[in-house]
Amino acid sequence: xxxxxxxxxxxxxxxxxxxxxxxxxxLWVYLVALAPALLYVGQDIEGPRHQKQLEQINRQHPxxxxxxxxxxxxxTKQQVIALxxxxxxxxxxxxxxxxxxxxIDWYTDGKREIMVEITDGLVTNVDPSGPPTIxxxxxxxxxxxxxxxLRLGVFFGCIGIFANLFRGEMLDKSLHYYLLTxxxxxxxxxxxxxxxxxxxxxxxxxxxxxxxxAMLGQFDRSVAxxxxxxxxxxxxxxxVGVTLLACVAYGSLFxxxxxxxRNPVVPAAFVLMWESIVMFMPVSLKELSIIYYLQCxxxxxxxxxxxxxxxxxxxxxxxxxxxxRRAAIVMLLAVSTVCLGIAAFRGRRLEINYAVE
Amino acid sequence: xxxxxxxxxxxxxxxxxxxxxxxxxxxxxxxxxSLVGPNGSGKTTLMNLIAGLIRPSKGTIRVRGVSPSRPQExxxxxxxxxxxxxFPKGLTGFEFIYYYLRLFxxxxxxxxxxxxxxxDRVKMSDAAGRKVAAYSKGMRQRIKLAQAIAxxxxxxxxxxxxxxxxxxxxxxxxxxxxxxxxxxxxxxxSSHVLHEVDLISDQVVMLSNGYVVAxxxxxxxxGEIRDEPMRIVVRCDRPGELASRIFLLxxxxxxxxxxxxxxxxxxxxxxxxxxxxxxxxxxxxxVEGVWPADDDVNSVYEYxxxxxxxxx
Numbered sequence: 001x002x003x004x005x006x007x008x009x010x011x012x013x014x015x016x017x018x019x020x021x022x023x024x025x026x027l028w029v030y031l032v033a034l035a036p037a038l039l040y041v042g043q044d045i046e047g048p049r050h051q052k053q054l055e056q057i058n059r060q061h062p063x064x065x066x067x068x069x070x071x072x073x074x075x076t077k078q079q080v081i082a083l084x085x086x087x088x089x090x091x092x093x094x095x096x097x098x099x100x101x102x103x104i105d106w107y108t109d110g111k112r113e114i115m116v117e118i119t120d121g122l123v124t125n126v127d128p129s130g131p132p133t134i135x136x137x138x139x140x141x142x143x144x145x146x147x148x149x150l151r152l153g154v155f156f157g158c159i160g161i162f163a164n165l166f167r168g169e170m171l172d173k174s175l176h177y178y179l180l181t182x183x184x185x186x187x188x189x190x191x192x193x194x195x196x197x198x199x200x201x202x203x204x205x206x207x208x209x210x211x212x213x214a215m216l217g218q219f220d221r222s223v224a225x226x227x228x229x230x231x232x233x234x235x236x237x238x239x240v241g242v243t244l245l246a247c248v249a250y251g252s253l254f255x256x257x258x259x260x261x262r263n264p265v266v267p268a269a270f271v272l273m274w275e276s277i278v279m280f281m282p283v284s285l286k287e288l289s290i291i292y293y294l295q296c297x298x299x300x301x302x303x304x305x306x307x308x309x310x311x312x313x314x315x316x317x318x319x320x321x322x323x324x325r326r327a328a329i330v331m332l333l334a335v336s337t338v339c340l341g342i343a344a345f346r347g348r349r350l351e352i353n354y355a356v357e
Numbered sequence: 358x359x360x361x362x363x364x365x366x367x368x369x370x371x372x373x374x375x376x377x378x379x380x381x382x383x384x385x386x387x388x389x390x391s392l393v394g395p396n397g398s399g400k401t402t403l404m405n406l407i408a409g410l411i412r413p414s415k416g417t418i419r420v421r422g423v424s425p426s427r428p429q430e431x432x433x434x435x436x437x438x439x440x441x442x443x444f445p446k447g448l449t450g451f452e453f454i455y456y457y458l459r460l461f462x463x464x465x466x467x468x469x470x471x472x473x474x475x476x477d478r479v480k481m482s483d484a485a486g487r488k489v490a491a492y493s494k495g496m497r498q499r500i501k502l503a504q505a506i507a508x509x510x511x512x513x514x515x516x517x518x519x520x521x522x523x524x525x526x527x528x529x530x531x532x533x534x535x536x537x538x539x540x541x542x543x544x545x546x547s548s549h550v551l552h553e554v555d556l557i558s559d560q561v562v563m564l565s566n567g568y569v570v571a572x573x574x575x576x577x578x579x580g581e582i583r584d585e586p587m588r589i590v591v592r593c594d595r596p597g598e599l600a601s602r603i604f605l606l607x608x609x610x611x612x613x614x615x616x617x618x619x620x621x622x623x624x625x626x627x628x629x630x631x632x633x634x635x636x637x638x639x640x641x642x643x644v645e646g647v648w649p650a651d652d653d654v655n656s657v658y659e660y661x662x663x664x665x666x667x668x669x
Contacts, residue, residue, distance in 0.1 A: 019445050181460040
C-alpha cells in the first residue's frame with residue numbers, strides 16, 4: 001500500500017497536469033523553449049542552400065582556395081583586386097564624398113567565403129567563414145545554450161510556470177479547493193513543485209534535445225552519427241542534465257517567491273538583474289548566483305567573438321576558476337532544498353484572503 | 358467522536374486593522390444553523406475560521422473536538438462550499454469532484470463512485486461530463502455543493518448555497534440539508550434570504566459588525582428581546598370586545614383591529630397575556646386562534662440589526 005503522502009502528491013500531479021499541460025495561457029513557454037531549435041532548423045535549411053549558392057558563384061568567378069588566405073589587413077583595394085579579382089558581391093561605398101569611404105566586398109572559393117572591409121582604400125577587416133564544423137558548432141551551441149537558453153529561456157519559463165503555481169490560483173480564486181482537502185501543506189507544495197518540474201522538464205529538456213538534433217542536422221548523417229558515438233551522446237545528456245538542474249534550481253526559487261510575494265515579477269526582475277551583473281563581481285559574489293553553477297557543469301565552455309566589447313565578454317564568460325561539477329551540483333541542490341523549505345514553511349501559513357490579492 | 362458540537366471560544370479575527378469577527382463565543386449543536394447578518398457582518402469570516410481557511414487572531418475553535426490547526430483531521434469531517442464562484446480551469450463537473458477526491462487519498466475506483474453519488478445527490482448527473490465553465494450559475498452552485506458533500510462530511514459549511522437556484526432545485530437542496538441534519542450532522546448555512554432561513558433553520562446565529570448579536574432557536578431569541586413588545590394576533594368572533602379587555606392588561610401597549618375578526622396585540626408580558634386570553638375564552642368570546650406575529654427571523658433581524666437586510 002502506497003503511503004498517503006505519496007498518493008496525495010500523485011493526485012496533485014495528476015490534477016495539475018490536467019489543468020496546466022497545454023493550457024492556452026502557457027503556450028508562450030513552449031515557444032520560448034522551441035525558439036532556439038527553430039533557429040537551428042532555419043540554419044539547417046539555409047546552410048546547404050548558401051553552400052550551393054557559393055559553388056554556383058565560384059563557377060562564374062573561379063578562385064583558387066589558397067588565395068583567400070593571402071588577404072590581410074593593410075592591403076590596398078588594388079592589391080586585393082589584383083589577388084582575387086572583382087568581388088562577387090559588394091556593398092558601398094558608404095559615407096559622404098570627401099569623408100571616410102567604406103565598402104564591404106565578398107569573395108568565395110566555392111566552399112569558404114571571406115568578407116573584406118575596406119576603409120578609404122585600405123583593408124581594415126577580414127572575416128573568413130567556411131562550412132560548419134562539428135567542433136565549431138558545439139562551441140556555438142554552448143554559447144547559445146548558456147547565454148540565451150539558460151539565462152533567458154529557462155529563467156522566464158520557470159517564472160511563468162513556478163511563480164504561478166500558487167499565485168495564479170490565488171488570482172483565479174480557486175486555491176481554496178486545495179486547502180479544503182486533508183493534505184499537509186508541505187505535500188501540496190511538493191506536489192505542485194513536482195508537477196511544475198515535470199512540465200518544465202518535458203518542455204525544456206525536449207527543447208535542448210531538439211536544439212542538439214537540429215544543430216547536428218547541418219552535417220551529413222555519417223558525420224553526425226560518428227560524433228554521437230564519440231562523446232556527442234554524453235554531451236547531449238550533460239546538456240539535458242544541466243537543463244534539468246536549471247529547472248530544479250530556478251523552479252524552487254520561483255515557487256518560494258510566488259508564495260512570499262504578492263507580485264513575484266518584481267523579485268524575479270531583481271534575480272535576473274543579479275544573475276546578470278554578478279558576472280562583473282568577485283568570485284565570492286559570483287558564487288551567489290545560480291547561473292554560475294550551471295555554467296560550471298556545462299560540458300563545453302561558452303566562447304566569445306573576438307570583436308565583442310569587453311563588458312559583454314565578461315557577461316557571457318566566467319574568468320574565475322570554476323568549481324568542480326560535483327560541488328556545483330551539490331550547491332544547486334542545496335539552494336533548491338532551502339527554497340523549497342521556505343516555500344513549505346510559507347505554505348503552512350497560507351490563508352485564503354482573495355480580497356487582498 | 359465524543360464532542361458533537363462546534364465550539365468557538367472568544368474568537369477574534371482581524372485583517373490588519375480591519376475587524377472580521379470579534380470575541381465570538383458560540384456552541385453550535387448538530388442540525389441546520391443559519392448565519393444571518395448584513396454584508397460585512399462576519400459570516401464568511403466565521404465560516405472560513407471553522408473550515409480552517411484562516412486562523413483566528415485570538416481564541417480557540419473546536420469542530421466536533423478537532424482544532425482547525427489540524428487540517429488533516431478537520432477536513433475529513435468538514436465540507437465547505439465557499440461563496441467564490443470560481444473553479445479550476447478546464448475540468449468537467451465530474452473531473453472537478455473526482456480529482457479533488459483523489460487528494461483525500463481515495464483510490465480511483467472509490468473516488469469515481471463517491472463522485473457519482475455526490476453528483477447524483479445534487480441532480481447533476483446529466484451535466485457531469487460538461488465543462489464547469491459552461492455551467493449556469495445554478496449548476497455551478499450545485500456542483501460546488503456536490504464537491505462539499507462528496508467525501509461524506511459530518512460538518513457541512515455552505516456560504517450562500519441557495520443563490521442562483523431555481524425554486525425546484527432550491528426545494529431539493531433544502532431537503533438535502535434536512536437529510537444531513539436528520540443524520541445528526543451539522544449544516545451551517547449563511548443566507549440573506551430570511552424567509553428561507555426561517556424555513557430551514559433549527560437555530561440561527563445573528564451577526565452584526567463582526568459581533569454575534571443573538572444565537573439559538575429563533576423563538577427563544579425573540580423571547581430575549583425585551584425592548585420590543587411581542588406582537589400577537591388573535592382571531593375571534595368579537596374582536597372589538599376582546600381588544601378593549603386586552604388593552605386593560607398590564608404590559609399591553611397596543612391592541613388594534615387587523616380586520617373584521619382579528620386583533621393585533623403588542624405586549625411586553627406575553628405570559629400574562631396568554632393567561633388572560635384563556636380567561637376571556639371562558640367568558641364566552643370564541644377564540645379561533647392565537648399566534649405570535651414577530652417570532653420569525655425577519656422580525657428578530659429587524660429588531661436586532663435594523664432593517665438593513667430584513668425582508669430581503
